Amino acid sequence: MPAVSMTVNGTPVTADIDPRTLLVQFLREHLRLTGTHVGCDTSQCGACVVHVNGEAVKSCAMLAVQADGAEVLTIEGVAQGDTLHPMQEAFRDNHGLQCGFCTPGMIMTALDMVRRLGPVLDDHTIREELEGNLCRCTGYHNIVKSIAAGARAMAADDTPRRAAAE
Amino acid sequence: MSATGIGASVRRKEDFRFVTGRGQYTADIARPGQAHLYFVRSTHAHAKILRIHAGHASRMPGVIAVLTGEDFAAGKLGSLVCGWLIHSKDGTPMKMAPHPALPVDRVRHVGEPVVAVIAERADQARDAAEAISIDYEELPSVVDPAKAQAPDAPQIHEVAPNNTIYQWQLGDPAATEAAFARAASVTAIDLVNNRLIPNAMETRAAVAEYEPGTEQFTLWNTSQNPHVARLVLSAFVGIAPEHRLRVIAPDVGGGFGSKIFIYPEELVALWAAKTVRRPVKWTSERSEAFVADAHGRDHVTRAELAFDAEGKILGLKVKTIANLGAFMSTFSSSVPTYLYATLLSGQYDIPAIFCEVDAVYTNTVPVDAYRGAGRPEATFVVERLMEVSARRLGVDPAELRRKNFVKNFPHQTPVIMNYDAGDYAASLDKALALADYAGFPQRKREAAGRGKLRGIGLSAYIEACGIAPSQAVGSLGAGVGLWESAEVRVNPTGTVEVLTGSHSHGQGHETTFAQLVSHRLGIPIDNIAVVHGDTDKVQFGMGTYGSRSGAVGMSAISKALDKVETKAKKVAAHLMEASEADIVFEDGKFTVAGTDKAVTFGEVALNAYIAHKFSGAELEPGLKEGAFYDPVNFTFPAGCHVCEVEIDPETGRTDVVNFTAVDDFGNVINPMIVEGQVHGGIVQGIGQALMEACVYDESGQLVTGSYNDYRMPRAGDFPPLVVDTTVTPCPSNPLGIKGCGEAGAIAAPAAVMNAVTDALGTEDIAMPATPLAVWTVLQRQAHREAAE
Numbered sequence: 001m002p003a004v005s006m007t008v009n010g011t012p013v014t015a016d017i018d019p020r021t022l023l024v025q026f027l028r029e030h031l032r033l034t035g036t037h038v039g040c041d042t043s044q045c046g047a048c049v050v051h052v053n054g055e056a057v058k059s060c061a062m063l064a065v066q067a068d069g070a071e072v073l074t075i076e077g078v079a080q081g082d083t084l085h086p087m088q089e090a091f092r093d094n095h096g097l098q099c100g101f102c103t104p105g106m107i108m109t110a111l112d113m114v115r116r117l118g119p120v121l122d123d124h125t126i127r128e129e130l131e132g133n134l135c136r137c138t139g140y141h142n143i144v145k146s147i148a149a150g151a152r153a154m155a156a157d158d159t160p161r162r163a164a165a166e
Numbered sequence: 167m168s169a170t171g172i173g174a175s176v177r178r179k180e181d182f183r184f185v186t187g188r189g190q191y192t193a194d195i196a197r198p199g200q201a202h203l204y205f206v207r208s209t210h211a212h213a214k215i216l217r218i219h220a221g222h223a224s225r226m227p228g229v230i231a232v233l234t235g236e237d238f239a240a241g242k243l244g245s246l247v248c249g250w251l252i253h254s255k256d257g258t259p260m261k262m263a264p265h266p267a268l269p270v271d272r273v274r275h276v277g278e279p280v281v282a283v284i285a286e287r288a289d290q291a292r293d294a295a296e297a298i299s300i301d302y303e304e305l306p307s308v309v310d311p312a313k314a315q316a317p318d319a320p321q322i323h324e325v326a327p328n329n330t331i332y333q334w335q336l337g338d339p340a341a342t343e344a345a346f347a348r349a350a351s352v353t354a355i356d357l358v359n360n361r362l363i364p365n366a367m368e369t370r371a372a373v374a375e376y377e378p379g380t381e382q383f384t385l386w387n388t389s390q391n392p393h394v395a396r397l398v399l400s401a402f403v404g405i406a407p408e409h410r411l412r413v414i415a416p417d418v419g420g421g422f423g424s425k426i427f428i429y430p431e432e433l434v435a436l437w438a439a440k441t442v443r444r445p446v447k448w449t450s451e452r453s454e455a456f457v458a459d460a461h462g463r464d465h466v467t468r469a470e471l472a473f474d475a476e477g478k479i480l481g482l483k484v485k486t487i488a489n490l491g492a493f494m495s496t497f498s499s500s501v502p503t504y505l506y507a508t509l510l511s512g513q514y515d516i517p518a519i520f521c522e523v524d525a526v527y528t529n530t531v532p533v534d535a536y537r538g539a540g541r542p543e544a545t546f547v548v549e550r551l552m553e554v555s556a557r558r559l560g561v562d563p564a565e566l567r568r569k570n571f572v573k574n575f576p577h578q579t580p581v582i583m584n585y586d587a588g589d590y591a592a593s594l595d596k597a598l599a600l601a602d603y604a605g606f607p608q609r610k611r612e613a614a615g616r617g618k619l620r621g622i623g624l625s626a627y628i629e630a631c632g633i634a635p636s637q638a639v640g641s642l643g644a645g646v647g648l649w650e651s652a653e654v655r656v657n658p659t660g661t662v663e664v665l666t667g668s669h670s671h672g673q674g675h676e677t678t679f680a681q682l683v684s685h686r687l688g689i690p691i692d693n694i695a696v697v698h699g700d701t702d703k704v705q706f707g708m709g710t711y712g713s714r715s716g717a718v719g720m721s722a723i724s725k726a727l728d729k730v731e732t733k734a735k736k737v738a739a740h741l742m743e744a745s746e747a748d749i750v751f752e753d754g755k756f757t758v759a760g761t762d763k764a765v766t767f768g769e770v771a772l773n774a775y776i777a778h779k780f781s782g783a784e785l786e787p788g789l790k791e792g793a794f795y796d797p798v799n800f801t802f803p804a805g806c807h808v809c810e811v812e813i814d815p816e817t818g819r820t821d822v823v824n825f826t827a828v829d830d831f832g833n834v835i836n837p838m839i840v841e842g843q844v845h846g847g848i849v850q851g852i853g854q855a856l857m858e859a860c861v862y863d864e865s866g867q868l869v870t871g872s873y874n875d876y877r878m879p880r881a882g883d884f885p886p887l888v889v890d891t892t893v894t895p896c897p898s899n900p901l902g903i904k905g906c907g908e909a910g911a912i913a914a915p916a917a918v919m920n921a922v923t924d925a926l927g928t929e930d931i932a933m934p935a936t937p938l939a940v941w942t943v944l945q946r947q948a949h950r951e952a953a954e
Binding site: 018020028029032033034035036037038039040041042044045047074075076078079084088091092093095097098099100101102103104107123126127128130131133134135136137138139140141142143144 | 420
């Protein structure tokens with residue numbers, strides 16, 4: 001079994017794994033980081049989005065061995081202790097979640113959106129950018145609101161953060 | 167109104183764990199020594215099982231056991247059941263066929279579990295399952311409910327000739343015929359209410375554990391109603407006595423009805439855990455969910471509405487065929503009957519109604535309650551009829567509705583329901599104003615200038631929620647009572663635990679229920695914990711569905727709080743050496759009327775437990791009260807949704823450009839959460855109308871079995887939604903709540919289709935109005951015009 005090494009939420013990890021292990025399985029089953037969810041098997045729902053080397057990826061569509069040597073950020077690494085990241089805070093303030101299952105993927109996608117497009121995001125842009133994330137509870141209305149508010153709050157926030165969550 | 171009391175948009179207490187990835191869903195649970203379960207599922211819609219070749223698979227790495235229907239049958243466990251007994255019009259009971267968790271000799275739908283493989287690791291179980299081959303003898307199948315009763319249709323169950331489960335009716339046929347006989351005009355329509363696949367984002371999962379020393383089972387399950395699951399699994403299936411089965415529904419990632427039911431997979435997990443003496447875990451893959459979770463809707467209907475010369479409704483006739491799939495799921499029989507035909511009066515004063523419903527078996531996934539459950543189907547019938555009638559009569563659809571509204575309450579309909587309160591004109595007026603209904607003709611002209619077809623449609627829906635008065639549903643065939651339970655445990659330090667039989671899987675009960683307690687006891691919301699979803703903690707409960715948790719679940723809490731307050735006043739009286747009758751409780755303080763004596767709720771809580779100020783002969787120590795609340799009537803949320811669409815005739819694409827919802831949910835505990843419920847429901851409703859096609863081919867294969875093919879609503883499909891409320895408090899429960907969870911899914915499909923048909927100028931299009939369907943209609947029109 002091949003060994004993989006990566007840094008997950010700032011912590012170096014190494015494990016011997018079956019080569020077909022998906023990154024999401026590695027995170028959930030080997031590291032017990034169960035905040036990253038699996039909502040489909042065709043890489044369309046986006047519940048499993050994490051950041052690999054600073055970019056959003058669907059961790060169900062990537063082998064763990066492909067992330068060898070990478071910096072991985074999951075939802076568990078976004079807050080600083082009990083202090084929420086402004087994007088997490090925005091989801092809570094704007095009722096951007098109901099059952100919470102799609103939420104980790106939505107937040108990780110939102111952070112990537114801000115990284116690529118900046119802090120001023122209009123409704124249309126956010127909706128188009130959420131093409132790869134499904135939610136069955138909220139009708140997306142408050143998710144869109146949350147992301148716009150979270151993006152604005154990030155611009156005003158000067159807390160130093162882990163690279164991938166900036 | 168306090169910042170955390172009733173009526174405040176309090177941020178949700180549960181959100182911290184969800185936004186930090188610390189929710190605990192069933193699939194997140196790992197028990198020491200757990201094995202993994204994977205199912206071999208039927209690849210045929212209808213076939214005889216000739217032979218199962220599992221020898222090689224059982225010797226593969228990690229495989230612990232391979233279990234078949236024969237093994238299951240040897241366990242002498244009972245069949246899965248449908249818990250609501252419907253009688254046909256001839257008095258005979260519904261034809262419920264046996265539903266073993268694993269079949270012995272025949273499969274009846276694609277996706278039916280056939281063989282269970284248990285292995286050390288999930289991938290090993292799956293590998294072994296793929297190595298199992300099954301010899302089948304294919305049988306002819308039927309998937310279309312309209313064809314299921316044909317004399318030459320294949321017979322799916324011996325107990326149900328012509329695949330007919332029941333032929334049921336409601337209303338007065340003679341009065342309805344008489345109304346039609348004197349009608350000035352009749353509107354007739356044929357409707358298909360399309361089959362839907364629920365698709366909660368969390369797939370179903372189960373972790374089952376058996377402790378041989380105590381003969382105790384524990385099941386962690388994605389359930390909306392863990393107590394009902396325990397009851398069915400013990401009383402009907404007999405897996406364990408009720409007191410030796412603990413069912414825990416931890417964080418559950420959406421339900422929409424699909425997680426109410428008792429399915430084969432969790433039963434097999436329990437049985438397997440005992441068989442292999444290991445904890446057994448099953449997590450559904452999404453591809454399995456498409457063919458294993460109960461589907462929704464699937465009605466074929468002919469409906470006729472009779473009017474007098476002034477446009478007043480005289481009568482309604484409805485004939486529906488409802489597809490219940492290959493087996494009768496847990497509550498399937500009630501959906502197209504008592505949750506459907508009883509709402510056919512809509513918001514209107516209709517003197518005579520007659521409805522006939524045939525329920526049929528087909529070789530498809532079982533169909534059961536899905537968000538709205540029967541009420542979206544009823545609303546679609548009534549509101550499509552109203553819109554089509556208005557067009558036919560040449561009157562404004564809003565005005566035709568207004569003319570026929572029920573205006574006096576209580577109002578007894580001809581189909582059981584007694585509407586207790588409402589103001590339908592108020593929600594209509596507010597919706598028309600918010601949607602700028604008056605400005606529509608100008609917007610239509612402007613759109614035409616851009617080459618777009620613009621349409622507007624209304625849906626003035628009603629639903630029956632707060633399900634339900636036990637005596638009433640018992641008389642209609644329900645196998646259970648539909649009350650709710652609550653227990654309020656006050657701790658010596660004055661903090662409170664509320665135990666509820668309701669279950670939260672997105673609805674935010676941990677917040678709204680705490681708001682009620684904060685409001686009543688005057689204590690901070692952070693000092694209140696809401697406990698739910700564990701049969702070892704909560705004594706009994708009926709769970710969450712049918713928009714019942716506010717109206718019924720919170721009413722039970724309110725009743726328990728009444729008792730807590732009564733007991734606390736006794737303690738306060740002893741503390742302040744006053745008469746109990748003089749104690750006043752307000753804003754978290756007990757005072758003696760006419761004096762400045764006061765004690766806080768916390769002091770009373772402490773003294774209730776230290777019991778130093780009263781003798782055991784006078785008063786029991788402690789402060790803990792329970793209540794069962796059984797509603798006296800259904801509740802009747804109602805409102806008006808307005809949809810405006812624009813169609814691109816070149817591509818057939820329909821864009822929802824405006825959507826306005828005005829709902830009367832009675833009193834609202836947390837407006838932010840209520841709006842969120844409405845948003846979600848509307849998008850599911852628009853999904854049904856424009857996107858979500860569940861397609862079976864002639865051979866019974868599900869063609870739309872993944873997100874590649876089943877068109878889920880996405881963020882880019884919608885404009886911002888305009889959501890508002892009107893309020894007539896519900897007189898039938900102590901909090902005046904009606905329920906809000908299903909309104910969007912109930913109202914939206916008719917509003918959308920009324921708008922689409924308005925834009926197209928034809929009624930001849932079925933849901934979902936996909937770009938292909940719309941384009942096809944437009945091409946047909948163009949050909950017809952060219953021919954003329």
